[in-house]
Amino acid sequence: MKKVICIEGMRCGHCTSNVEKALRGISGVSDVKVELEAKTATVEADDSVSDDALRNAVDDLGFEVRQIRQA
Template sequence: MKKVICIEGMRCGHCTSNVDKALREIPGVSDVNVDLAAKTATVEAADSVSDDAFRKAVDDLGFEVTAIR
């Protein structure tokens, strides 16, 4: 499945790198593309990966997930 995660609080390349790394560490995630300008992360993952797993990974970094679609 493909999900787009809207994220507030990312301000630089270091932020996007941390989000990328955290999302890739979730079991079942196969690809991540973080876009600082759009404030999104596009994730390819197995259907078994829950939105809560994405939200927790981002929230644990101190950023805010505003939507997952």
């Protein structure tokens, strides 16, 4: 499955790198692409990865998840 996470609070390449690393650390996530300008992270993962797991990984970094939607 592919999901797009809308994220508020990312300001630089360091922010996007941290978000990418956190999302890649979730078991079942196979690919992550974070776009600073669009304020999104596109995640490819198996069906076992919940929206809550994605949200928590981003929230733990101090960023705000506005929305998670199917891509």
